[in-house]
Amino acid sequence: MKTLEHIPLNGELPSPKGVALAILELCRKDDATIAEVARIAQTDPALASRLIRQANSAAHGGGRPVASVTEAIMRLGMGTVRNLALGFSLVDQYQNGPCGQFDYQGFWSHSLLMGLAMQKFSNMTGAGASEELFACGLLAQVGRLSLATVYPVEYGRLLDGQDGVARNLVALEQEHLQTDHNELTAALLGEWGIPGALIEPIYHHEEPEHSGFSTGSRPYQLVHLFYLARRVADLGLAGENERNACTAELLLLGGRIGLDAEQLGATVDDLVQQWRTWGELLRVPASALPSFAHMSAAHAMRDEKSDGAAALRVLLVDDDPTTRCMMEGVLSGALGHAVVCANNGREALALAVETQPQIVVTDWMMPGMDGLDLARALRATEWGQTMYLIMLTGHENEDEVSEAFEAGVDDFLVKPVNVRTLRARLRAARHYVQLLEAWERDRAQLKQFAAELAISNRRLAHAAMTDLLTNLPNRRSGMNALAKAWAASSRFEQPLSVMMLDIDHFKRINDSHGHAVGDTVLRDVAQAIQQSARKDDSMCRMGGEEFLVICPNTDLKAAVQAAERLRRMVERLRIQAGETEIQTSVSIGVATREVGMTETDALVNAADRALYRAKQAGRNRSCVVVQGQMRCFP
Numbered sequence: 001m002k003t004l005e006h007i008p009l010n011g012e013l014p015s016p017k018g019v020a021l022a023i024l025e026l027c028r029k030d031d032a033t034i035a036e037v038a039r040i041a042q043t044d045p046a047l048a049s050r051l052i053r054q055a056n057s058a059a060h061g062g063g064r065p066v067a068s069v070t071e072a073i074m075r076l077g078m079g080t081v082r083n084l085a086l087g088f089s090l091v092d093q094y095q096n097g098p099c100g101q102f103d104y105q106g107f108w109s110h111s112l113l114m115g116l117a118m119q120k121f122s123n124m125t126g127a128g129a130s131e132e133l134f135a136c137g138l139l140a141q142v143g144r145l146s147l148a149t150v151y152p153v154e155y156g157r158l159l160d161g162q163d164g165v166a167r168n169l170v171a172l173e174q175e176h177l178q179t180d181h182n183e184l185t186a187a188l189l190g191e192w193g194i195p196g197a198l199i200e201p202i203y204h205h206e207e208p209e210h211s212g213f214s215t216g217s218r219p220y221q222l223v224h225l226f227y228l229a230r231r232v233a234d235l236g237l238a239g240e241n242e243r244n245a246c247t248a249e250l251l252l253l254g255g256r257i258g259l260d261a262e263q264l265g266a267t268v269d270d271l272v273q274q275w276r277t278w279g280e281l282l283r284v285p286a287s288a289l290p291s292f293a294h295m296s297a298a299h300a301m302r303d304e305k306s307d308g309a310a311a312l313r314v315l316l317v318d319d320d321p322t323t324r325c326m327m328e329g330v331l332s333g334a335l336g337h338a339v340v341c342a343n344n345g346r347e348a349l350a351l352a353v354e355t356q357p358q359i360v361v362t363d364w365m366m367p368g369m370d371g372l373d374l375a376r377a378l379r380a381t382e383w384g385q386t387m388y389l390i391m392l393t394g395h396e397n398e399d400e401v402s403e404a405f406e407a408g409v410d411d412f413l414v415k416p417v418n419v420r421t422l423r424a425r426l427r428a429a430r431h432y433v434q435l436l437e438a439w440e441r442d443r444a445q446l447k448q449f450a451a452e453l454a455i456s457n458r459r460l461a462h463a464a465m466t467d468l469l470t471n472l473p474n475r476r477s478g479m480n481a482l483a484k485a486w487a488a489s490s491r492f493e494q495p496l497s498v499m500m501l502d503i504d505h506f507k508r509i510n511d512s513h514g515h516a517v518g519d520t521v522l523r524d525v526a527q528a529i530q531q532s533a534r535k536d537d538s539m540c541r542m543g544g545e546e547f548l549v550i551c552p553n554t555d556l557k558a559a560v561q562a563a564e565r566l567r568r569m570v571e572r573l574r575i576q577a578g579e580t581e582i583q584t585s586v587s588i589g590v591a592t593r594e595v596g597m598t599e600t601d602a603l604v605n606a607a608d609r610a611l612y613r614a615k616q617a618g619r620n621r622s623c624v625v626v627q628g629q630m631r632c633f634p
């Protein structure tokens with residue numbers, strides 16, 4: 001880490017003045033006494049009252065309230081008093097400055113909340129002396145103030161261009177100013193005598209995952225606490241629309257130090273209270289915020305609205321209560337999904353049957369049934385095929401990841417889960433679920449279309465082969481039936497007969513009673529043909545008032561009997577058409593397939609000739625022509 005001499009600077013850095021500077025210098029001496037520090041501090045009434053207030057703060061623990069600066073210094077310790085004096089002095093001196101684009105008041109407002117949060121969280125976790133960490137939180141971004149002081153014009157230009165992402169700002173600072181605010185913060189804190197054990201975590205606090213501190217070590221714990229404190233401060237200054245992203249992330253971060261959604265909410269609400277009180281004392285702005293619970297709930301509602309989709313059903317599976325609690329807080333509290341939780345794979349399987357979740361987020365290592373077995377078990381069921389499975393893993397190992405994908409997992413997340421990543425992955429999952437549901441809807445619709453099409457095709461086919469007036473098969477259909485009967489008769493060497501039937505003097509009926517009555521007569525005669533026909537017979541309307549009856553496996557004698565039965569039946573018909581009762585008759589030509597007939601037309605023509613003879617013979621007759629000889633019945 002660089003010291004101030006290694007950083008190219010061409011202006012005056014922020015530095016404490018007056019009483020604070022004197023305390024700082026005094027504390028550099030090994031033999032400095034509390035009495036000496038107290039004597040100097042008392043000369044600045046504002047500093048004295050702030051020190052007493054800090055010594056009496058809830059964070060410092062119970063006991064009799066202190067009333068004097070000496071007691072305050074005894075309670076706080078000289079190191080902490082020195083840091084507090086430094087911080088308060090800078091706040092007082094740098095309420096405004098030469099850089100037009102730098103928000104000095106906003107900077108101190110943010111720093112104050114960060115300091116308070118650092119004090120609170122360190123107290124809750126036992127990470128270190130909370131007052132000392134208050135001052136460290138307060139000064140954790142002092143490098144930014146320094147850049148605004150040393151390079152007011154260049155830094156202002158740079159702030160204009162940056163998009164608010166800390167990492168981008170660091171890169172821009174390095175590019176244009178050959179240093180960055182974290183580097184400068186660390187160098188200044190070193191200059192002011194803050195211990196290196198605190199400077200290191202402060203230097204890395206914007207990107208704790210890149211700090212390289214070993215998991216569980218004190219610097220690791222501190223760097224994450226600084227990050228958490230910073231995100232609380234970001235929430236304090238965030239606009240209404242940005243608060244949502246902050247609350248979601250805070251829920252996750254809070255989970256890591258064992259705070260559930262309710263506890264975190266209470267902590268943040270309390271911090272905001274303290275921030276407002278201290279804000280008045282230090283004359284920095286600290287605005288009132290809605291309660292944390294309200295901000296999280298508003299987020300859930302907005303998330304749903306902006307995504308235009310309802311909450312998803314999520315099954316969360318983890319045997320670790322802390323992870324489960326924090327993930328549930330984010331999934332349900334911040335992202336607004338309907339979450340059910342299970343302790344292990346077996347419990348999850350039972351819950352999955354019951355709740356049919358759209359998304360399953362499962363830990364890998366669990367007693368009993370682990371995440372992989374759960375994925376396999378779900379994929380083995382029909383209903384589990386379409387669920388979106390997200391696996392939580394401790395680390396990203398290529399073999400393990402491919403094993404997870406083979407077991408049917410759709411995506412994986414490396415723990416500790418970052419809220420931005422979780423949100424992005426859930427967006428992908430939601431997209432998948434929506435596509436799937438749209439596909440299911442389309443499939444159901446297509447099924448319905450196909451069924452309707454089949455019905456309509458059947459109707460069309462029926463219409464194409466049916467005579468619409470009589471509902472009998474039409475000529476085309478009749479010719480198909482005759483071809484089949486002809487083929488069967490050839491195959492089984494069976495006789496085949498046909499009758500050609502024509503209504504007598506039908507024109508007269510039309511002429512005397514009108515076409516509508518003629519139609520009724522056609523329908524009734526068609527019905528009579530159907531009724532008199534045998535099971536294997538088929539018939540059709542050839543056109544006009546002419547019908548064909550096909551009689552498979554029927555010889556001439558049987559065909560003539562059938563024709564006579566039909567003729568008599570029509571003769572007996574009394575057709576009612578309105579007021580009019582019509583009596584009619586038919587002439588029938590009968591023919592049987594004979595040796596030498598090579599095609600169906602020959603048989604139809606023979607029946608046609610016989611019909612002609614029947615008409616000639618006086619109508620209402622059945623006639624048959626066999627080898628040139630005609631016989632008529634009756």
Ligand SMILES: Nc1nc2c(ncn2[C@@H]2O[C@H](COP(=O)(O)OP(=O)(O)OP(=O)(O)O)[C@@H](O)[C@H]2O)c(=O)[nH]1
Pocket residue numbers: 469502503504505506507508510514515516517518519522543544545615619
């Ligand atoms: N109402 C009605 N009449 C039809 C239909 N199709 C044909 N016709 C009539 O049927 C009549 C057939 O008359 P013709 O072929 O002269 O024979 P006919 O009067 O039955 O006399 P014969 O066959 O010699 O006994 C014509 O007047 C056609 O207009 C129909 O669908 N409805």
